[in-house]
Amino acid sequence: MTPKQLQHISDVADSVEQLITRGDLAEVSATLTPLPVPDVVELIGRLSIADGAIIYRLLTKARSLEVFEALPPGMQGDIVQALQDAEITGLFAEMDPDDRAWLLDELPASVAPRLLQGLSAHEREMTAAILGYPKNAIGRRMSPEVIITHPNLTVGETMSRVRENLRRAETIYTLPVTDSGRRVVGVVSLRDVLAADDDAQISGFMSEAHIATADEDAETAARRATDLGLLALPIVDSEQRLVGVLTIDDAARILKQEESEDAARQGGVEPLRRSYLSTPIRRLVRSRVVWLLVLAVGATLTVQVLGAFEATLAQMTVLALFVPLLIGTGGNTGNQAATTVTRSLALGEVTPRDVRKVLSREIRVGFSLGLLLGLLGFAIAGLVFDWHIGVVIGLTLLAVCTLAASIGGIMPLAARAIKVDPAVFSNPFITTFVDATGLIIYFLIAKAVLGI
Structure with missing residues (x-):
C-alpha cells in the first residue's frame, strides 16, 4: 500500500x-x-x-x-x-x-x-x-486437491477432467502428468492444452517436471519454486508418487513468513506472527523478554573482562574512552557478515559445506575493513592523545574486525549444520561474543604496547 x-x-x-x-x-x-x-x-x-x-x-x-x-x-x-x-x-x-x-x-x-x-x-x-x-516440511503446506492427467490422454479428455474438478482444485494452470502408478512424469500448461487440438495426446507437448519431496524443508522448496518461476510445484512422497502441489501464492506466503522470522530473530525478538497493532502487550513483552535475559547473562562476560583488567584501566584511564567504539565496531562488523551469509543461505547461494570458502572470504573482508578503520583510528587517536595510544587502537580495530567478520560469517553456517535457525545465531549472540573477546584483545594489545 x-x-x-x-x-x-x-x-x-x-x-x-x-x-x-x-x-x-x-x-x-x-x-x-x-x-x-x-x-x-x-x-x-x-x-x-x-x-x-x-x-x-x-x-x-x-x-x-x-x-x-x-x-x-x-x-x-x-x-x-x-x-x-x-x-x-x-x-x-x-x-x-x-x-x-x-x-x-x-x-x-x-x-x-x-x-x-x-x-x-x-x-x-x-x-x-x-x-x-x-x-x-513442505508436505504441511501443499494442497492435496490437484487435477492430474496422463500421457496417453487426449486434450479433450484432460479438459473434461479440468471442468469436472474446477471448483475443488487449488490450481488449474499447471497440471501434473502421472503414469499409472501416480508417479510424476511431466507437467503441462493449461495454456498449451487450450491451444492444442482436442484429439492431441498430452505426451506430445508435456514438459519436464520440477518436483519436491513432501518431507523437504518448506522454505527450500518454496525458494526453488519462486526462483524457477513455477505456478505450481508437484509434491511427491518417498516413492515418487504425487501427493499434492505447492502453488506460487503459497510459496510466496512461506517465504514472507520465513523472512519475517529471520528479521525478528536477528533483532533479538521472537516473531509476532500477527500485526503489531493487534498484538496484546503481554505477547509483545513475551516476545522480547527471553532474548533480553539471554543477552543480559551474556553481557556479564563483558563485565567480567572489564573486572579482570581493572588494574590496566587504573594505570591508563584513557583506554576506557575507546571501549564503546571498539565493541560497537566489532559487533557491527560481525552482524554485517552474519546478515550477508544468512541471506545467502536462504537463497541457496552457500551451504554448510562452503564453510572454508566463507571463512576465507570473511577473514579477508574483515582484515580489509580493520586495516582501513585501524589506520583512521591510529591517526585520530595519535593526534588527539598519544601515538602509542594510536597504535593500540589501530591494531585492536584490525584484530577485532577480522575476528568479528570471521565469527559472523561461520556462525550461520554452523547453525544450519546443526539444524538450528541461522537467524538465532546471528546478531544478539555475535554481539555478545565479540564484545567479550574484543575487550580481551584490546587490553592484551594495550599491555604489550604500553608496557603496563
Whole structure:
C-alpha cells in the first residue's frame, strides 16, 4: 500500500474504534461496505483482537471467507478463538486443506479436535494427511486437491477432467502428468492444452517436471519454486508418487513468513506472527523478554573482562574512552557478515559445506575493513592523545574486525549444520561474543604496547 492508503486506513481504524466504543455497529457496517478486501484485512490488523472479531462478524458470509483467507495465520487464530463454535465450524469447512493446516498451527491443541470433527470424512482425511507431515516440511503446506492427467490422454479428455474438478482444485494452470502408478512424469500448461487440438495426446507437448519431496524443508522448496518461476510445484512422497502441489501464492506466503522470522530473530525478538497493532502487550513483552535475559547473562562476560583488567584501566584511564567504539565496531562488523551469509543461505547461494570458502572470504573482508578503520583510528587517536595510544587502537580495530567478520560469517553456517535457525545465531549472540573477546584483545594489545 502507498503511504496515502495507509494513512487512510489508519484514519478509518480510529473512526471504527470510536464507533465500536459507542456501540454504533450500524455505522461500522456502513463504513466497511465500500472497503476492498485488502483494506479490511489491514483494518483488522490495526485493531485489538476483540474489535477485529466484531469487524469480522459484520461482514457478509461471502466476504467474510475472502477476508479470512487473506489474513495471516496468527490473526486467523485470534479471530477463530474470538468467534462462537457454530461460526468457526462453518468457516473451517470452507477452507482449503492446506489453509486449515496453517490455521491449526496457530491454535491451541485443544481447539483442533473440535474443528476437525465438524468436517466431512473426506475433508477430515485430507487435512489429517497434511498434518501428518513435520511442521517445517513442505508436505504441511501443499494442497492435496490437484487435477492430474496422463500421457496417453487426449486434450479433450484432460479438459473434461479440468471442468469436472474446477471448483475443488487449488490450481488449474499447471497440471501434473502421472503414469499409472501416480508417479510424476511431466507437467503441462493449461495454456498449451487450450491451444492444442482436442484429439492431441498430452505426451506430445508435456514438459519436464520440477518436483519436491513432501518431507523437504518448506522454505527450500518454496525458494526453488519462486526462483524457477513455477505456478505450481508437484509434491511427491518417498516413492515418487504425487501427493499434492505447492502453488506460487503459497510459496510466496512461506517465504514472507520465513523472512519475517529471520528479521525478528536477528533483532533479538521472537516473531509476532500477527500485526503489531493487534498484538496484546503481554505477547509483545513475551516476545522480547527471553532474548533480553539471554543477552543480559551474556553481557556479564563483558563485565567480567572489564573486572579482570581493572588494574590496566587504573594505570591508563584513557583506554576506557575507546571501549564503546571498539565493541560497537566489532559487533557491527560481525552482524554485517552474519546478515550477508544468512541471506545467502536462504537463497541457496552457500551451504554448510562452503564453510572454508566463507571463512576465507570473511577473514579477508574483515582484515580489509580493520586495516582501513585501524589506520583512521591510529591517526585520530595519535593526534588527539598519544601515538602509542594510536597504535593500540589501530591494531585492536584490525584484530577485532577480522575476528568479528570471521565469527559472523561461520556462525550461520554452523547453525544450519546443526539444524538450528541461522537467524538465532546471528546478531544478539555475535554481539555478545565479540564484545567479550574484543575487550580481551584490546587490553592484551594495550599491555604489550604500553608496557603496563
